Amino acid sequence: GTTKDNSGGGTNTGQSNAAADPNAPTKQGVKMAYLPKQLNNPYSDIEVSGGKAALAELKGEYKLVGPNDASASSQVSYINTLIQQQQDVIGIAANDPNAVCPSLNQARSAGIKIVAFDSDAAKDCRDVFINQATTQGIGEGLVKMASDLAGGSGEIAILSATPNATNQNAWIEVAKTTLAKPEYANLKLVKIAYGNDDDQKSFQEAQGLLQSFPNLKVIVAPTTVGIAAAARYVSSSSYKGKIAVTGLGTPNQMRAYVKDGTVKQFALWNPADIGYLAAYAGVALKSGQITGAEGQKFKAGKLGDYTIGANGEIVLGPPTVFDSNNIDKFDF
Amino acid sequence: MFDKAWHRLASWDAAVIVVTVLVVVIASGAVDNFGTGRNFTFLMLDLLPIALVALPMTFIIVTGEIDLSVASTLGLTSAVMGSMWNTGMSIESIIPLCIVLGGVLGALNGFFVTVLKLPSLAVTIGTLALYRGLAFVVLGDNAVADFPRSYTSWVTGTIGVIPNVLVPLLVLALVFGVVLHATPIGRAVFAAGASEQAARFAGVRTGRLKFWLYVVSGAVAGLAGVLWTLRYSSARADNGFGLELAVVAAVLLGGVSIFGGKGTLPGVLAGVVLLATLQNALRLQDVSNEALNVVTGVLLIVSVLLPNIVTRSRAALRRRRKVTS
Amino acid sequence: MSVTKVAAPPQETTRAVGRSVLGTVFKARESGIALALVVLVVFTATQNSRFLSGQSIRDILLGTSILAVLAVGQAIVVITRNIDLSVGSVLGLAAFAVGSLMRDNPGLPVIVALLAGLALGVVCGLLNGALVRFGQVPALVVTLGTLYAFRGVSYLWAGGQQINADKLPASFLQFGTASVLGVPWLVVIAVVVMVVAGVVLRNYPVGRELYAMGSSPQAARLAGIKVGRNTTIAFAVSGALAGLAGVLFAARFGTVDAAAGTGYELNVVAAAVVGGVAVFGGSGSVWGASLGALLLTVIGSALAVLDINQFWQQAIVGGLILLAIGADRLVAVRVAKALKKRDSHV
Amino acid sequence: MGRQEPGRGPLLEVRGVSKSFGAVAAVAGVSFPLYAGEAHAVVGENGAGKSTIVKVLAGVHRPDSGTLVLAGEPVEFGSPAEAKAAGIAVIYQEPTLFPDLSVAENIVMGRHPRRGLGMIDRAAIRAEAERLFARLGVRIDPARPARGLSIADQQIVEIAKALGADARVLVMDEPTAALTVVEVERLFAVARALRDEGAAIMFISHRFEEVTELCQRVTIMRDGRHVSTDPLTDVTVDEMVRRMVGRDLDALFPKQDVEPGAVVLEVDGLSREGVFRDISFSVRAGEIVAFAGLVGSGRSEVVQAVFGVDERDAGVVRVNGRKLRPHSARAAMAAGMALVPEDRRQQGLVMDLSIERNVTLPRSRALSKFGLLVGRGERREALDWTQRLRTKYGRLSDAVGTLSGGNQQKVVLAKWLAMAPKVLIVDEPTRGIDVGTKAEVHRLMSALAAEGVAVLMVSSELPEVLGMADRVLVMREGRIVAEIPRARATEDSVMFAAMGQGAVA
Numbered sequence A: 001g002t003t004k005d006n007s008g009g010g011t012n013t014g015q016s017n018a019a020a021d022p023n024a025p026t027k028q029g030v031k032m033a034y035l036p037k038q039l040n041n042p043y044s045d046i047e048v049s050g051g052k053a054a055l056a057e058l059k060g061e062y063k064l065v066g067p068n069d070a071s072a073s074s075q076v077s078y079i080n081t082l083i084q085q086q087q088d089v090i091g092i093a094a095n096d097p098n099a100v101c102p103s104l105n106q107a108r109s110a111g112i113k114i115v116a117f118d119s120d121a122a123k124d125c126r127d128v129f130i131n132q133a134t135t136q137g138i139g140e141g142l143v144k145m146a147s148d149l150a151g152g153s154g155e156i157a158i159l160s161a162t163p164n165a166t167n168q169n170a171w172i173e174v175a176k177t178t179l180a181k182p183e184y185a186n187l188k189l190v191k192i193a194y195g196n197d198d199d200q201k202s203f204q205e206a207q208g209l210l211q212s213f214p215n216l217k218v219i220v221a222p223t224t225v226g227i228a229a230a231a232r233y234v235s236s237s238s239y240k241g242k243i244a245v246t247g248l249g250t251p252n253q254m255r256a257y258v259k260d261g262t263v264k265q266f267a268l269w270n271p272a273d274i275g276y277l278a279a280y281a282g283v284a285l286k287s288g289q290i291t292g293a294e295g296q297k298f299k300a301g302k303l304g305d306y307t308i309g310a311n312g313e314i315v316l317g318p319p320t321v322f323d324s325n326n327i328d329k330f331d332f
Numbered sequence B: 001m002f003d004k005a006w007h008r009l010a011s012w013d014a015a016v017i018v019v020t021v022l023v024v025v026i027a028s029g030a031v032d033n034f035g036t037g038r039n040f041t042f043l044m045l046d047l048l049p050i051a052l053v054a055l056p057m058t059f060i061i062v063t064g065e066i067d068l069s070v071a072s073t074l075g076l077t078s079a080v081m082g083s084m085w086n087t088g089m090s091i092e093s094i095i096p097l098c099i100v101l102g103g104v105l106g107a108l109n110g111f112f113v114t115v116l117k118l119p120s121l122a123v124t125i126g127t128l129a130l131y132r133g134l135a136f137v138v139l140g141d142n143a144v145a146d147f148p149r150s151y152t153s154w155v156t157g158t159i160g161v162i163p164n165v166l167v168p169l170l171v172l173a174l175v176f177g178v179v180l181h182a183t184p185i186g187r188a189v190f191a192a193g194a195s196e197q198a199a200r201f202a203g204v205r206t207g208r209l210k211f212w213l214y215v216v217s218g219a220v221a222g223l224a225g226v227l228w229t230l231r232y233s234s235a236r237a238d239n240g241f242g243l244e245l246a247v248v249a250a251v252l253l254g255g256v257s258i259f260g261g262k263g264t265l266p267g268v269l270a271g272v273v274l275l276a277t278l279q280n281a282l283r284l285q286d287v288s289n290e291a292l293n294v295v296t297g298v299l300l301i302v303s304v305l306l307p308n309i310v311t312r313s314r315a316a317l318r319r320r321r322k323v324t325s
Numbered sequence C: 001m002s003v004t005k006v007a008a009p010p011q012e013t014t015r016a017v018g019r020s021v022l023g024t025v026f027k028a029r030e031s032g033i034a035l036a037l038v039v040l041v042v043f044t045a046t047q048n049s050r051f052l053s054g055q056s057i058r059d060i061l062l063g064t065s066i067l068a069v070l071a072v073g074q075a076i077v078v079i080t081r082n083i084d085l086s087v088g089s090v091l092g093l094a095a096f097a098v099g100s101l102m103r104d105n106p107g108l109p110v111i112v113a114l115l116a117g118l119a120l121g122v123v124c125g126l127l128n129g130a131l132v133r134f135g136q137v138p139a140l141v142v143t144l145g146t147l148y149a150f151r152g153v154s155y156l157w158a159g160g161q162q163i164n165a166d167k168l169p170a171s172f173l174q175f176g177t178a179s180v181l182g183v184p185w186l187v188v189i190a191v192v193v194m195v196v197a198g199v200v201l202r203n204y205p206v207g208r209e210l211y212a213m214g215s216s217p218q219a220a221r222l223a224g225i226k227v228g229r230n231t232t233i234a235f236a237v238s239g240a241l242a243g244l245a246g247v248l249f250a251a252r253f254g255t256v257d258a259a260a261g262t263g264y265e266l267n268v269v270a271a272a273v274v275g276g277v278a279v280f281g282g283s284g285s286v287w288g289a290s291l292g293a294l295l296l297t298v299i300g301s302a303l304a305v306l307d308i309n310q311f312w313q314q315a316i317v318g319g320l321i322l323l324a325i326g327a328d329r330l331v332a333v334r335v336a337k338a339l340k341k342r343d344s345h346v
Numbered sequence D: 001m002g003r004q005e006p007g008r009g010p011l012l013e014v015r016g017v018s019k020s021f022g023a024v025a026a027v028a029g030v031s032f033p034l035y036a037g038e039a040h041a042v043v044g045e046n047g048a049g050k051s052t053i054v055k056v057l058a059g060v061h062r063p064d065s066g067t068l069v070l071a072g073e074p075v076e077f078g079s080p081a082e083a084k085a086a087g088i089a090v091i092y093q094e095p096t097l098f099p100d101l102s103v104a105e106n107i108v109m110g111r112h113p114r115r116g117l118g119m120i121d122r123a124a125i126r127a128e129a130e131r132l133f134a135r136l137g138v139r140i141d142p143a144r145p146a147r148g149l150s151i152a153d154q155q156i157v158e159i160a161k162a163l164g165a166d167a168r169v170l171v172m173d174e175p176t177a178a179l180t181v182v183e184v185e186r187l188f189a190v191a192r193a194l195r196d197e198g199a200a201i202m203f204i205s206h207r208f209e210e211v212t213e214l215c216q217r218v219t220i221m222r223d224g225r226h227v228s229t230d231p232l233t234d235v236t237v238d239e240m241v242r243r244m245v246g247r248d249l250d251a252l253f254p255k256q257d258v259e260p261g262a263v264v265l266e267v268d269g270l271s272r273e274g275v276f277r278d279i280s281f282s283v284r285a286g287e288i289v290a291f292a293g294l295v296g297s298g299r300s301e302v303v304q305a306v307f308g309v310d311e312r313d314a315g316v317v318r319v320n321g322r323k324l325r326p327h328s329a330r331a332a333m334a335a336g337m338a339l340v341p342e343d344r345r346q347q348g349l350v351m352d353l354s355i356e357r358n359v360t361l362p363r364s365r366a367l368s369k370f371g372l373l374v375g376r377g378e379r380r381e382a383l384d385w386t387q388r389l390r391t392k393y394g395r396l397s398d399a400v401g402t403l404s405g406g407n408q409q410k411v412v413l414a415k416w417l418a419m420a421p422k423v424l425i426v427d428e429p430t431r432g433i434d435v436g437t438k439a440e441v442h443r444l445m446s447a448l449a450a451e452g453v454a455v456l457m458v459s460s461e462l463p464e465v466l467g468m469a470d471r472v473l474v475m476r477e478g479r480i481v482a483e484i485p486r487a488r489a490t491e492d493s494v495m496f497a498a499m500g501q502g503a504v505a
């Protein structure tokens, strides 16, 4: 029979081998559709707003579609619709790296370029991936912030998004290996909770963490929904001042909690820049200036020049750490 | 005049079929990219799980019961399929095991409904939570993705524009249709739904019948779970979340009475196609998901409201005629 | 004649004995849940004493209050042999409506928010009620339809907007956590709702009529009960309470988008069913339903505190629902058997 | 039509009331008066339209034509609530209790006594229930739920409900059907007291002793029409029966004499706790055996247990010497047994299905080819049997619910005759069907017996029992108390056995 061992689960690549022409003219009127994990999520709204701005600069056509639930199967239906509508580029934040793969490959065979952003699809079914920061950088950064807030020792817990979230899981992996290093020997990760990127669920999970672990010092939430919910819970409870909240969040959402002292510091890249960069990468792909191979370069408007890294990854840059001193300089 | 009103009611499903055909024709003309072969493929792939699960659901609703746990059964079989694959079992033995598992989950519903005689709505709300919860227990954080190419590509593959999976669906639909409309079992299903007591007095073993319907419903949901997993090459605990409402909506839209005793399988298939086509066409027109929700809900209510209004206004008319004559 | 006369006296004694047995059996339903609750709390507290800390109890009560308000409304509808699956969507709609109202008019007092939520809920409930009453469409179908439709409306309205805590007036947010005499406002409101509904159902004719309708619709009509009117009232109340719950939700969580309350309907029905409200109407109480809500919330908290894998939570809730309705059925069968034996003249 | 009563007008008058259900004219142009201080009997055969009149008075049905006149004023009741408000209390033929509510609450539903703040006064409710039960001389715990009450107790609660309403007009549709003689006496004492206080009472019963004991005036109905209204002193019981039936009884029951063959059905020691006990009897080929007894004596339960739709606790059923699997209607059918149940609307027919489907439902397996039901087999069979029974219908595909009662009954018969039974059990075979059909049904049963079928009949109509049966088994309180051969079966002997010693005094 066919078993895991002999099925050869990993599959051959669909990478296009056409040569890139860095000097090809930038196409106008490129139709690019954004398919975030889920509509009506403030974080992805900011992301795609950057894409919209970039496409206006590039004289392309911007479009936003997506499901109301963060499920892979509904994304597939939307990819199919986009294929039918003969888009030029699809920018996708994949809910499940593999589930969207067959459809994305169908899109590619129909000549559509795929730019994964924020959350990667499997490598062999997209052209490039816009990574907000290196996984290593984020994972280590999270641990460092937690360590600072905990004073170098004590219990910490992670409040993540969904159990399947690709990014968060990758960052948590890095965080775990980082914690194993001797300089963090006194930090103890007691639990990883999942708020499913649902505000209310995250709120309750934060509540549960504080009840279960009386000695908890820091909640690290590597997701914007989670950190806001955790901060809100702590700020309205008797734990305020005793528990530190940190992680990845948007300045606008977190401003109130930084001001009232619940949150000392947190980090994030500018989400709008991800969408912005994705649009430039998409148009460059469509114009034939790049194909997604390592080492190719393209221009990304106000963000400057970028080089494609290994596996078609394009890294946006290091995240910004926000605290009470600088938070008022940002508005997103 | 009695029989006319009656016929009007009974042919609600015929009306749905006509409306479905109309919608397909109009969409082909008016919606860009709708009438292409590839879109047909996508449409069929999207409606496959709903159509599949709707087949036994039709039987169950015709007997006057309901099964809300189907989507969770789908999710649980998908999760189990993933974890079995991880243990290194062969896919050839996993697939039948998953279908059997679905049957067992259905049997538990059947036990509660027919042996303990509990209301099916309450029972299947309970198992809806239970099975979905167990799916998460089984697979937790993981998504199993590395299913064999030969299988996943068969599920997404086509013969011309006809998806491969349409073949088993059509075969099953034919079998379910024949059983419902042209066999003693079908007769018993209608009788049990229209009047359980009268059916028992005519020698129908209603408890046993319903029990097996739940088993079949579970098994088909298990099959749907397998196909779902292979189609998205992703076994996840949340697969098919919320599908039960879409299935019930399609069945009711197809003219099946929620009180049991009435309905046809062609009508249900038309209901499934109508819902899926509307969604597909409206989405191609860039109508948002949210508007689709409203359309689905309104359609559902109208589908039951309309025949009621028709029969009642006919009855009122008749009364008036009688008084004047 | 002599036969019946001789038979009479022993019959009387058995009846007198039966009464006390019956009394206890009837109270057993809700006390069973209460017992389960106590066992769970005690067990959890022995594992983790923090479970009984002030903050923890406050959190549980706050969590329960929203679910309990919904469960009270659901119980009222289910008692009349109907069901309201649209409550989650009504909650979402009301939460967003009230959230944007408060955001745009920061000066409004909280009471306006509450009234606005109630009013919106009543409108939704009346729509359900009218469809059930005049359209003669089964409640399950109507409210399944409006579950989609109301949710769709809130998405259409909200789009991608999210109303964040920093946009809401502080007075409104405080209302979500503040207390009077140490009891959070939300809990006060939930208790008031529960007591009012409980007293009306138990002590006012209209309440008794709702039970009668659920117990036997035909008999209700023959007894001169205005079945149509009462059905509409039940749906309107359920809608109103869902609207109110929406306001509480917005105040408590501070962040509202169009998805608020998605999937709540199953929790609410589960709370009512677990609390002993019979799905086929005619029996159960709002106390039971509220206890069911409390039990479900405590289970959630306890599983978190006991550090049980959160994935088990849903499975345990499902198993509990089955257990509750199964036990309910067994009690009912027992009672029926006991009554039959007692009355048999053979 | 009734005789003019000089000096005072009627409290409530029914004037030319007609009511049809589809093609069935249940009541056609009926008029009679109800006087204050008088008990008025309405008698007629099953299906004569008595209950329909009751429901018109109760505001359940709106008459198609005709009016009700209350104290000289024409009234129109749009709902039961309005009739109630006008002072009309009704005891329906079928008990209409709320099983989940307490007995006391059932009694006061719709008119709860109140105390402060408009709240229900529970103590008063309980006191009222106890007062009413005391008046009726029964002991029922007011706090217990109505679920599980015996039919007799249910009926008593219904009576208490009506008495508690303090009505000007008290309408009682067969209130005594399930009661024992003692309880009937108490009821009558209360009714007389109410009557003497000036209430008008309408009383329906199939027992003439009761009618003569309580009432002063009698209206006779036949086939939905008014036959006569007279003071009871002016008519004899024989005269009433003659007017009710409208023709000679003997002509109605053309029982052929058949020499009984071997024993086909044998029932031994059948028991079901709380319902019937130790039932043993046998039926021979060609024989018609009748079960007689009061309503609620357990006859229907016995035949349902014999057929296997109900469970039984003990006992054996044999057909042609072979034991039947208990609680399996299918096994009984396979052995050649057929049951025409008493309640055709609930048990006999699937109202929403077509005539054709109903007729062939028990035989769908036999009619299928390779498991499939295709072709015209079903239709041919349905056509054959409905025609043999001279059933009137539009099309075979019409829902059976659209047929008149008598034709529905024929469909039930067709359904079971189509399987050519060896044992035919008929429970109240002529309930609610018209006189002509009744004769046809009797002819048919007689003919089947002549062909060698063993027929077991349950009937509450004494003339039917006396006219058709070769042997009468009388049941009382769940037991067979007498076996009376045709030669000795008389109204007196059967009633005597059915009511128990001393009852027929």
Ligand SMILES: Nc1ncnc2c1ncn2[C@@H]1O[C@H](COP(=O)(O)OP(=O)(O)OP(=O)(O)O)[C@@H](O)[C@H]1O
Pocket: D021, D022, D024, D025, D026, D027, D044, D045, D046, D047, D048, D049, D050, D051, D052, D053, D093, D405, D431, D432, D433
């Ligand atoms: N709701 C209904 N729909 C159709 N037909 C009906 C309905 N109610 C009564 N009938 C028919 O009307 C006729 C008169 O019925 P009704 O109940 O008034 O008889 P009845 O005199 O009370 O008989 P019984 O002595 O058996 O109680 C019957 O043929 C019955 O089948």
Ligand SMILES: Nc1ncnc2c1ncn2[C@@H]1O[C@H](COP(=O)(O)OP(=O)(O)OP(=O)(O)O)[C@@H](O)[C@H]1O
Pocket: D148, D149, D150, D151, D152, D275, D293, D294, D295, D296, D297, D298, D299, D300, D301, D302, D342, D460
């Ligand atoms: N719903 C019920 N709940 C409790 N007891 C019942 C119920 N129905 C019937 N019984 C009891 O079963 C016994 C037999 O009733 P059954 O209807 O079989 O009598 P029957 O002789 O066939 O009368 P009928 O002429 O009404 O058919 C009675 O003692 C009655 O009290």
Ligand SMILES: [Mg+2]
Pocket: D050, D051, D052, D093, D173
């Ligand atoms: Mg009657």
Ligand SMILES: [Mg+2]
Pocket: D299, D300, D301, D342, D427, D458
């Ligand atoms: Mg009977």
